[in-house]
Amino acid sequence: MSGFSQDLQAVSRRLDLPQPRKSRILCELKYDLEDAYEHNIAAGMHEREAAESARRAFALSDEVIRELMRIHRTPLRKLLDRLxxxxxxxxxxxxxxxxxxxxxxxxxxxxxxxxxxxxxxxxxxxxxxxxxxxxxxxxxxxxxxxxxxxxxxxxxxxxxxxxxxxxxxxxxxxxxxxxxxxxxxxxxxxxxxxxxxxxxxxxxxxxxxxxxxxxxxxxxxxxxxxxxxxxxxxxxxxxxxxxxxxxxxxxxxxxxxx
Amino acid sequence: MQRAILTVPTLTRYCNELLILSIIGTGKKHGYDLARELEEQSDGFFGFNHGTLYPILHKLEKDGLIRGSWKQEGPRRKRKYYSLTAEGKKYRASLLQQWEGFFTHFRAIIGETAP
Incomplete structure (x- = not known):
């Protein structure tokens, strides 16, 4: 399991998108988080500190989640969401x-x-x-x-x-x-x-x-x-x-x- | 091709887009690369939450201005790299032109009123 599995699961719960779009976004986030973590470790941070710093850097606010859902929603879903x-x-x-x-x-x-x-x-x-x-x-x-x-x-x-x-x-x-x-x-x-x-x-x-x-x-x-x-x-x-x-x-x- | 209309309310959006397109224009980048380069090249001036990059990148990709492609790195790791499309290059040039216009007018006012 990735060290950021819980974070990804939390994002997954908030990101109401169909597959495979949702997983593609989560995959992208996962490896960016891991890169940031490795970079932080290389910069001399402790493991916990490095993970926290990566989490902070890639925190997805409600606004970002809403924007991602807006971009990736199907036209039918967008139409229904207006109702x-x-x-x-x-x-x-x-x-x-x-x-x-x-x-x-x-x-x-x-x-x-x-x-x-x-x-x-x-x-x-x-x-x-x-x-x-x-x-x-x-x-x-x-x-x-x-x-x-x-x-x-x-x-x-x-x-x-x-x-x-x-x-x-x-x-x-x-x-x-x-x-x-x-x-x-x-x-x-x-x-x-x-x-x-x-x-x-x-x-x-x-x-x-x-x-x-x-x-x-x-x-x-x-x-x-x-x-x-x-x-x-x-x-x-x-x-x-x-x-x-x-x-x-x-x-x-x-x-x-x- | 999309045409950006630079106005005061759209300044942030088009600033972010131009920065991202310019960094991607130098070669294929993934999200974290992009965020780091933006920070490093601006000496930390353009340091923002990396998570906010995704909606911008995905919107640019959806509009056909950048292309995202997955690349396998090792047995269990795959990264999404973004590259500039021909449409993206034209869009970037148009944005640049508008920003130059913006700065000309901005400096004209600032320069005249500056002490």
């Missing part, structure tokens, strides 16, 4: 809600207009609901990281495990639904699986009905499995991207204090 505190939270929520709503509506439209969902499986609705949940959750985290630039690692990690968990639930639901549909399609005729397995000859009175059942099953199951795969991929991709972003933030923060 009163209560309005800020309300506005942030409204923006988040609008973004999520737009995502949900766009995704819903894409699902509804797709041909293979016309004759859909009963399992498609819960799978789609999971997909929307994953989208909303992922969008919320990405919004926090990239738009609001609020880099509280603990808050960002909160609930992130839901993405892979929901991907797993989605897979189980999809595979379960696939076999249940198969059972249902087979059982709808005579005994389970029987009618789909027995190959009927052309001209046989049941052949057309059997073909309709098989086609219906294939259509439903392919629609279901395609959606399951897309939702699972989306969940894992979002989880990976968010996790990597959080890791970068963590790395940037810890590198300053080492």
């Amino acid at each position: 009163p505190g209560g309005v800020q939270t309300g506005m942030e929520r409204a923006v988040l809600l609008l973004m999520s709503l737009a995502l949900v509506l766009l995704s819903a439209r894409a699902v509804i207009i797709a041909d293979f969902h016309r004759n859909s499986s009963v399992f498609l609705l819960p799978v789609a609901a999971i997909g929307f949940y994953i989208l909303a959750r992922g969008a919320e985290k990405l919004f926090q990281i990239h738009v609001m630039r609020r880099h509280n690692v603990q808050a960002l990690r909160q609930g992130l495990f839901m993405l892979p968990l929901m991907a797993a639930v989605n897979c189980i639901l999809g595979i379960g639904g696939y076999f249940l549909e198969l059972y249902h399609s087979g059982g709808a005729f005579m005994s389970p699986m029987f009618d789909m397995i027995v190959i009927r000859q052309p001209g046989d009175p049941g052949a057309a009905m059997q073909m309709r059942h098989i086609t219906g099953y294939l259509s439903r199951s392919s629609g279901l499995m395609t959606t399951v795969l897309l939702v699972t991929l989306l969940a894992l991709l979002l989880w990976y991207v968010i996790e990597r972003s959080i890791q970068k933030i963590e790395y940037a923060e810890t590198s300053v204090y080492l």
